[in-house]
Every structure is written in structure tokens, then in C-alpha cells.
Amino acid sequence: MEATAAPSRHAGGRVASRPGGSEEKSPPERRVYMDYNATTPLEPEVVQAVTEAMREAWGNPSSPYPAGRKAKDIIDAARENLAKMIGGKAQDIIFTSGGTEGGHSQAAQPSGGGHAPYHHLHCGARLHPPALEHLVEERVAAVTFVPVSTVNGQAEADDILAAIRPATCLVTIMLANNETGVVMPIPEISRRVKALNQERAASGLPAVLLHTDAAQALGKRRVDVEDLGVDFLTIVGHKFYGPRIGALYVRGLGELTPLHPMLFGGGQERNFRPGTENTPMIAGLGKAAELVAENCEAYEAHMRDVRDYLEERLAAEFGKKKIHLNSQFPGTERLPNTCNFSFRGPQLQGCSVLAQCRTLLASVGAACHSDHGDRPSPVLLSCGIPFDVARNALRLSVGRSTTRAEVDLVVQDLKQAVARLEGQAYLRGQGDLPYRVRVDGSSLSVRGSVWSGSSEHKGSDTHTCVGLSLSLLPSGTG
Template structure:
């Protein structure tokens, strides 16, 4: 590990592409270049590969292959889910989401609010978990007016898993469609669309060792949805445009590999590494705190707050580690992450946040080394 090639602890931002994924993609970047909508052998070969990938994605989340739409990534999938539901269910004018969603959810919801929709922004508790009773209260108040509930499965910063199944059950009693952004959770923990009870689910390639620029939207059979872009009839007419076959192939293989890792106990192994990292930091950095400590979290995600310093300063003093903070820079200053604000964490405390997210290739030795250099960086900044 060196400043030129630091230890990568930012897998929630993006993941390295698995070598098996690259190998699977290459033939479709070289000889199998056909358009999957074409009837000749080149097109048929591409179409077969596309349908194989669709089946691989579906298998990971307990869906039918026909329920998988390929997209350019999570942002497009979320927009199609939210805006497409609004178009299809325009007789209802209310939607429900949370205060800790990714901008790919909050901004489409904002846009609908500007168009006259009523949006209920569900609060979270001190652990960063949506309150189910608040969702139930909002649904009871709006009655038959709620078109959509969109609730992320796991928060990208804290890793806290949300009560999607509980909220979905209540939403369906009111006739609402339910969407979950599962970009951070698919491949890290078992995700089953039927166990969650969702009608729409977003997953993202670059979060599970496929390339950037590909994702998928699960659409349960019979779910009302309209296209938000106009063009050809690809992807059941809901996502027009010639499919990106090499990247869809890569996503399919990445999903198959993720399923194998989960079957081998990959979640438990990551969780043990995460706890090793937390135990080391807790011993080496007096006063360090853990976000979402009392909630169920992604096994790879450790969101800590270093005392008396800014998280960005700790990372700047620790070039040996590549990780992220949740703060945002504005005109030369920093402000706390909206997620931590929603959790009620004071600004000064929230500014000390650092997100450390592990991957399947992270080793115990790397975790131990990360503890040493992060503690050293904190001491250097804290003086």
C-alpha cells in the first residue's frame, strides 16, 4: 500500500470490475457486435446474450427475466420508476419518500412537487432508520391519493437498512405502487423482490463489480408504468434505445458472481471484517463514534465520526487510504451531510464523518493497516 496506490475503502462509491466480468464482455465488444433487434445471425447472437443477462439479473433478486429492464444506471432507473409511475397513475397526486434518499430519488420527487404533487418526506430516527409509524400515518392521511412510495433499501452513507417490507405492506393496503432503490444493497446482502414486497427495484452495475453505465429496473408484472423517453420499442417500450449488449452481459455475470459470493457466506465475512475495523478504530481513536450503531447495516459499511476534526482533513492526512466523507463543499466551506442532519447529529460532530466501505477482496491485513494510518492521521489533524 502506498500513496500512489492507496488501500481502497470506497466500495460504496464504486467497485473494481471483476476480471470475469471483463472476460465475458470482450466478445461483445469485438466479434459479437450485432444489434439485438436485428433478425440476422449477428442480431440473434446479441439478443441471446441480452436475454441470458436478463435471466442472471433476475435470478439474483428472485424476479422473472421478463420483469428486468436494462438502463444506463441507477439514476435512469430511479427516474423511470418515479416519473414513469407518476405518468401512469396521474389520477393520484401524492407520493411518499424519505429525507435520506439519493439525489436520483429526491430530485425527481422535487420535480413532481413543482408540478403540483404532494410529497411526504418521511423522517428518520437517531440511527438513520425510517419510522414505519410515520409512513403509516402519512398513508392513512392521504388515503387513496398515494400513487407511489419510494424508499431506499440501504443508505449509501451509513449503510443502514430500511424497513422496506414493512412500509410496502402498508402501502399496498392503500393501493400504492412501491419502489426501492437497492443500488447499495444488491450483491452485499440477499435481496428478494417478493420478500420485500416491492413493485419496482433499482440495481446498479458499478456497485457490484460490473462497469459504470449499466443498471436495471425490476418492474413487477402488472405494475402501471409509462416510458419517460420516447423512441423504439426496446425493453417493452419502457426504455427505448438500442441496448448496450456488452455492458448488459457484464451486469449479468456480475450478478451471477454476487449470488455465488452470497451463497458462500460473503455477507458474514464482510461483516466480520467491518467489525474488526470498528474494534481497531475504537481502540486507537478515543471518542470515535459509529453512525447507525443500533440498526441493521450493510455488512461492508462502517460510517464513523472522528472527534474534534473534519473527516476530510483526516483523509487528506491519510493518503494511504481512499475513502469518502459525507460532507459537501460550498464556496470554500463545508456543510454536514443531509443524511446526518436528518438523524439529528450536531453539525460539528457530523463534519467529522468518514465512510469506510469494504469489498470482497479486502483482507484482514489491509483492515489492520487502515486502522494504524487513520489513527495516525487523526492525531496529526487533532494536534
């Protein structure tokens, strides 16, 4: 979001929260945030809920006096709001510290009381691979990663089923990929796994449970655990304008679906997640879930409109020869806010382009893999994106209050960033700058000779200048 703009009304009609400070800034410092898949700002209503809980519900939720009862009531209400958001039951919701804990909680479940290692499947993007890698290192589990299809960017049900072994007890899949936005066919996979479980039961094999990480999908599309048919679902608050805690949905907690606590102590969260509850953050998470339940359709429609406009503007400004849209797969559903694309050219790597941007705040991919340097995303490579294209990828993700006007600013910023990088490449002898102009109605080719320099101005920054010395040639020459 543009940090200098006044608060705007988003799709739900309320004042939208914007990343950045509220002080007036000069135009050169304007920023537009398009990294909502990494994190989101708190909605004003969420801030209010957290603040009120800190002030009025400071008591221990297990205590009988008024402040304690107030805290317990807030926690119960938040649990109900989360259940409503995902179409589940309140008694199946456990509060966690965030998505990482939620992922560990279901991934670390022992098979048959800790007998043979189980075979753990995770398709496509590995959002938090350490959650699985430590199981392999400690020989607790065997882990198989199923790649996504190069045709549609999805994890195919046939591939998932083919990878299941007799020792398999868990399949875990993202509901929507955080880099491409592609929505996985979870309902189909669930139906296939349940049918397989009937055959396994007849053979005395344990049932295969299904987990999905819904971090990227919540707040952007409808999520219903009954439609999905999953046993576990991870909820991450900071992805839908809530605080940085989370929750885990477990179908028929402790009865239909087993869950073994990772921690031991008090009896909080029905002994599944001991420790005094973080009432203020839970209050904020509950409010964020309430807003999603009430406004999800409006949020989705607004983000889809802005995202589609962004892709139209990129295609119009750069053309198919210059830009490749990495997240468009025919006939495949994707998140309404996510646009993954690459500029073509050896000098236009994603990190380099972002470093040249003066307005855009975005990323090249998953925030939890941001230390991978210039290596291409394994997700994009698995989708069949060529190495040199994947290396140049940028991920732009819009939010509830992103506007078309901000899209125009971002596209202009990208044009200038690309021009600067291509100019620098030419100076190093790594590129050319052909242009085409019209003079007196005749089309002429222009070959650019680039010069550069810098100028110092007292009290201001150093400005690098790039100029062109142009020679006009007949069209088709040189």
C-alpha cells in the first residue's frame, strides 16, 4: 500500500489498514506494498480487539474471578469465530503460536504408537521443510515430496495415491501455493484417500490422514473443512490481517482424529496444547476470522479485479516477448490476489529488478525461503518454468485495499527499473538498446549509444544519469 495515502475503504466498506507510517511524505518516498502473501497489516478492528483484551481481560482464563472469566469468554468467542470461518466445530479448534507449530503438531504424530516410521507426503512447495527434515534426520519418518504437474501446477491425485506406501499415515498438502497461487484439488485427493482407507482397513493397515495448510487461502477464497474433507487444517493469523499466532483444526479432536501433544504442562486447550492462553492475540485472531467470515466474497472479488488489471497492464506495457506470466495455467483455479511473473533477459533477475524499484515493495517468492539468494524457486521449476525464466521471477500479491491507481504506479516503477538494468548491461557490453520511432510518418530503427555519469548536489543524494546518443537508421537496418 502507498504509505502516504489517507486510509481508504476496501471491499468490505470499512477503513482499510495500510502498511507503513501515517506521516505525510514527499512523492519520491511513496511506496506501494504488494507482498500480502508474506504478511498483512492488522485491521483496525483487530487492533481494537487486542487492545481491549489487554486492558480488560488480563486475568488468567482458568481463574474464577471476573477478569479470568472475561478472558475465558473472549477465548471461547474467538474459537467460535474460527470455526465459523472454516465451516467446522469450535471443539475441533486448538490455538497455537503460529503456522510452524501447527505444521509440526500434525507432522510429528507417531504411527501406531511409535512403531514403524510413517511415509509423509508433501506436494509441490515445501513451505517449512525443517518441520519434515528433522523427522528424517531423527529417523522418525520417511518423507516423500510429490512434485506438481507441469500442465496445471497442481499436485495430481494420481501421483499422491501412487506414492502412498503401507507405512504411510499422513498426506500433507498446501491448499493454495504461496508462490503461484494455484489451488490444489484437495476435495478430490480426500475422496481418493478415503476410498483407499477402506481397502487398507481390510488389510489391517492404518488409515492415511490428510492435512492441508490453508495459510494462503484464508481471507482470499471460501474455505470449508467439510467440502475439503481434511482431518487437519492449519490456520495462520498474520496472513489474513490478524496477529502472528495461529490455530489447528482437527476433525473430531481426540476421538475421530488422534493428536499427541508436543508440550506437557497444564491442562489448557483440553491438554492438547498446554500453557496459559495468550488472550489478547487470541482475541485479535478471533476478530480477524469474524471479518473474513462476513466479507470474504467482497475481499475475493476486489482482489481478483485488481490482480487481473495488474496482469493486463504488465502484458500491455512489456509484451509477450518481454514478460512471462508464471502463474497462469489454463483451467486451473488460483488465488485471486497472486501474480507471479518474470522479465526475460539475463540481467533482469528478480532480486535485481526489486533493488532498482523506487515504489514497489514485493518479493521474489516465499518469505520463509528469502535466504536462498538467486537460486530459482523449486516450485516454479517443478511447474515446468525454464531455469532462466524462473530465476527472474517476481511475486506480486495484492490486498484488500490495493487500488488500480497503485497498480499503475507499480507498472511505471517496473518499467523504469528494467530500463536502468538494461542500460547498465549495455555499458558492460552485455546488451543492446534498440528502439523504434516514427519521424514524419516513416518508421525508423534507432540504435542507442549509452553514456552514464553522476552528479553531486549539496544536501541531496547522488544521482546516476543514463543518456542516449541516437543515430537514426532506415527501418530494417542493423
